[in-house]
Each structure stands twice: as C-alpha cells, then as structure tokens.
Amino acid sequence: MSGRSRASIIMVIALIGVLVFAFGSWYIGTRNNLVQLEEGIDAAWAEIDNQLQRRSDLIPNLVSTVKGYASHEEEVFTNIANARAKLAGAGSVAEKAEGYNEMQGALSRLLVVAENYPELKADGNFTRLQDELAGTENRLAVARKRYNDQVKQFNTKIRIFPGSIIAGSMGFEKRDYFEIDEAARTAPKVDFGS
Template sequence: MKNKAVWIVLAVVVVIGFLFMGKYNSLVNAEEDVQNKWAQVENQLKRRADLIPNLVETVKGYAKHEQEAIKAVTDARARLGGAATPQEAADANNELNGALSRLLVITENYPDLKANENFRQLSDELAGTENRLGVARKDYNDEVTRFNKTIRQFPGSIMAGILGFEKKPYFEVSESEREVPKVNFGT
C-alpha cells in the first residue's frame, strides 16, 4: 500500500513538473518573440537615423539660416540612438518625428531644394522607412499583446509571477502624432 501511494505522488509530481516545464517554455518563447519584434523596430529606427544626416546635409546647403530646425533633428536623432528601453525609444522617436516635421515644413520655402534629385530620393527613402517602421511597430505591439495576455491569464499569471516574467510596454505614439495634419493649398 505504501509503494502505491509513493508511485501516485511521484506520478503527480512528474506530471506537474512537465506542465511547469511546458508553461515555462511557452513563456520563454513568447518573451523571445517580443524581443525579436522589438529588434525589428530598432532596425527600422536605425535605418531612419542613418538616412537623416544625409537629408539634413542636403537641407543645410539650401537653408543655411534654418539652423534651429536642423539642430533639433540632430539632437533628437542622438537621443533616439541612445535610447535603452522601448519607452525611451518611443519618447525619442516622438521628438524626432516632431523635429523632422518642422524641417520638412521649412523645405516648402525652398522650391529649388524640393526639386533637388538627392533631396527627393532621400525623402522617398525616408517615407518608405516610415512605412516599414509603422509595420514593425504594429508587429511589435501585436506580439506584446500576445505576451501580456499570456502572463495575465490563468494559469500563466501564476507561473509568470513565480518565474519573474513582467508585462512588456507598447510602442505608442504621442498625442501630437495623433492630431490630424492641417493641409492648406492656399497662398
């Protein structure tokens, strides 16, 4: 009778162990998927950051007295390059978006600049990168949603708490980016 009880306890412990291992492995996989998607966002942020100095140099040649806008772009790009967390990157990205918008508005005052082949090519590349960045940000946020659901639902919440898995932050846009841009085809 004692042997039977020991075997039953041992079997229960083994089953629980396998369930624990399976849940742990699924949490590790989910966390790695989030990190992979974040790496794709960083990849696109880096691509954009690499294009910006060329765009700035092109604008500098035409708009020598627009140094404040050029400096804002350069400073924001540096902050983005130094971001260590998704939240820091999101904040720096929002700052860079604002600075780039101001710089591109300035270019409206320089028709020769807008006609410049190098400027047009850089603008097109930047627009393409912005599109890829939007997709990468969406993919990252989708993966964060899956991960956060996994660690908040039972029994994942218990396992995640025991094993130290924490909720991941979303890459969110700022309030200023949510505003509808004003287009004026007048004077």
C-alpha cells in the first residue's frame, strides 16, 4: 500500500470518527436537555401542588368561619367538601385541573354567600383568611404560568426535528397543560335584590 492510500484511509477513518463523535455529542446534549426540561416541569408541578395544598388547608377555616354566620347554607359547604376531596384524590394534571376548577366554583359560591352577611365581612378572622386565600391564588397563578411555560418548551422540543427523533426513541411524551375552565375565569354575580 502506498503512502498516499494509507493517508486516505486514515483521513476517512478520522472523518468517520469526527462524525460519530459529533453525532454522539449532539445526541447526548439533546437527551440531557430533554431530561432537564422534564425535571423543570416536575419541579413546576410540585410548586402547583404545594400551593393547591396550602389553599386546601385554608378552606376548612374559611368554611368554619362562614358556618358561624350562615349555618343554613349547607349545600355550599357540601360542594366545597366534595370539591376538596376530588382535588385531593386527583392524580393526573387533567384531574387536578378539573378538581381545581370545581373548587374555584365552590369557593366563588361561598364568597357570594359571605356577601349576604355584613357582620361576617367585618369579622377579622374571615378577612384574614380571605387575604391569605387571595395571596395563595396569586401564587398559584404564578406557579401555573411557570408550569405551562415549562410544558410549552418541552412539548415544542419533543415535536420539532431533530429533537423528535430522540424524544421518540427515549419515550418522552407530550405533557398536559394546567388549564383553568372558562367558567372559573368569570367573576360570580352577586344579586342583593332577591
């Protein structure tokens, strides 16, 4: 074998080695990025779960305070208990979102009931609990946005080429957004006329 053909073979082997290294680096980098994005989603979900738990812990105190003034509003209290149980038993993002929406509706009805009792609205404990609940709702909205941003970034990465190739081979699947129901976006109507 001549020196020139030996050099050509070495060049081809080196080129193949560089290509294999480049592909391997790209593959590992993309896979690691997908894992980081998925971990970000899990961390953001943990924060939502934390805020949902905080809100669930506030609700019994709020209900107890309202019960002291409006004990005959049993249906509202039952709806809150049922919604709270549903939310606590939810496993998937979709189930949590459904439980969240149901809880929002029940809480809205509770606050409408509270509007009918001026002495309740003046109660310091009720006001403090309402403020804590409002703060928790704000933190929950921020956590939900962070989670949905992470999900969007992850879902985009696993759907576009070439990340879709790795995502498919590694079993990464599209994640669900945490969306609120349209009915929960509208403020309840309070009617003092009836």
